[in-house]
Amino acid sequence: MGDDAAASGAVAPTQTPTPTPSPTPLWSPGSPDLLIHADNLTAMRRMPDAIMRMAYLDPPFNTGRAQLRRTTSHSRASAPDGESAPTPTTWQGFGGESYVRTVEALTSYDDRFADYWAFLAPRLQEAHRLLDDRGTLYLHLDYREAHYAKVALDALFGRDCFLNEIIWAYDYGAKSRSRWPTKHDTILVYVKDPDRYLFDSTEVDREPYMAPGLVTPEKAARGKLPTDVWWHTIVGTTSREKTGYPTQKPVGILRRMIQASTAPGDWVLDPFAGSGTTAAAARALGRRSVSIDSGADAVAVIERRLAIAATRL
Numbered sequence: 001m002g003d004d005a006a007a008s009g010a011v012a013p014t015q016t017p018t019p020t021p022s023p024t025p026l027w028s029p030g031s032p033d034l035l036i037h038a039d040n041l042t043a044m045r046r047m048p049d050a051i052m053r054m055a056y057l058d059p060p061f062n063t064g065r066a067q068l069r070r071t072t073s074h075s076r077a078s079a080p081d082g083e084s085a086p087t088p089t090t091w092q093g094f095g096g097e098s099y100v101r102t103v104e105a106l107t108s109y110d111d112r113f114a115d116y117w118a119f120l121a122p123r124l125q126e127a128h129r130l131l132d133d134r135g136t137l138y139l140h141l142d143y144r145e146a147h148y149a150k151v152a153l154d155a156l157f158g159r160d161c162f163l164n165e166i167i168w169a170y171d172y173g174a175k176s177r178s179r180w181p182t183k184h185d186t187i188l189v190y191v192k193d194p195d196r197y198l199f200d201s202t203e204v205d206r207e208p209y210m211a212p213g214l215v216t217p218e219k220a221a222r223g224k225l226p227t228d229v230w231w232h233t234i235v236g237t238t239s240r241e242k243t244g245y246p247t248q249k250p251v252g253i254l255r256r257m258i259q260a261s262t263a264p265g266d267w268v269l270d271p272f273a274g275s276g277t278t279a280a281a282a283r284a285l286g287r288r289s290v291s292i293d294s295g296a297d298a299v300a301v302i303e304r305r306l307a308i309a310a311t312r313l
């Protein structure tokens with residue numbers, strides 16, 4: 001349109017902006033078990049709030065250390081490179097200012113933890129958002145970071161949301177002679193709402209008493225409820241459940257978590273899915289699952305193990 005049209009008072013056709021199509025939802029209530037090949041932060045951000053009853057996170061030890069060091073070693077709240085940096089407001093944690101102060105204190109002491117936490121915190125925040133108000137989060141950690149992570153999680157979730165510290169003890173492999181051999185992992189358990197969370201101990205597989213002679217024969221036959229110390233063997237080289245994936249966890253420990261913290265038909269999320277142990281245990285118990293992994297080798301193992309095809313983002 002030129003000056004003539006303007007002079008004549010003609011109205012210029014307005015350019016309506018093309019709406020940006022919102023990405024197709026990854027998940028819907030009727031979805032089958034999902035396997036997503038992607039960075040878990042990207043994938044979780046594409047899912048609606050409060051759809052999961054349980055989340056199990058088994059992140060690799062000190063992920064992202066090399067690429068994160070530069071950005072996080074002196075700051076309280078930097079996001080990993082390439083990820084949208086949370087503003088100080090969104091980075092407060094559910095515990096508010098105390099979270100920032102706690103993480104500041106922890107990270108000034110050990111910048112390896114700063115790197116690790118900068119990777120993990122936004123993913124924990126997403127997992128928290130995805131949990132419904134009866135939901136439970138299990139965070140599986142190495143003994144080297146468990147103590148820091150517990151303090152940081154208390155501040156992130158709120159101290160009253162802490163439920164348990166589970167020790168998974170196994171006895172396998174070489175043993176140090178210069179200190180007590182370290183043969184356990186720590187699993188921190190936090191609930192979304194301490195007044196509403198689901199915990200059904202009646203559904204949990206019972207285990208033999210250590211001293212069956214001290215209880216009645218009926219009790220001995222029934223077995224006892226597991227405590228917060230879980231003796232369970234690792235996936236052995238000749239085990240039937242072995243997939244060949246190096247960090248595969250045993251189905252038996254996931255079974256316990258799923259039995260206690262979900263009901264049949266509930267959704268279980270594993271954003272660091274690896275060999276798909278969570279999904280395999282969930283399926284065997286009649287629960288539904290979302291597995292996410294960024295590694296092509298892991299995704300190939302899960303596709304075979306669960307006979308499902310991955311969605312690639």
Ligand SMILES: C[S@@+](CC[C@H](N)C(=O)[O-])C[C@H]1O[C@@H](n2cnc3c(N)ncnc32)[C@H](O)[C@@H]1O
Nearest residue numbers: 039040058247248249272274275277293294295
């Ligand atoms: C310790 S393994 C999980 C093992 C799993 N629990 C099992 O039983 O097989 C951690 C997994 O996280 C995946 N991973 C690491 N960073 C990721 C990210 N940003 N997004 C998605 N997956 C990631 C790795 O590819 C690896 O398979």
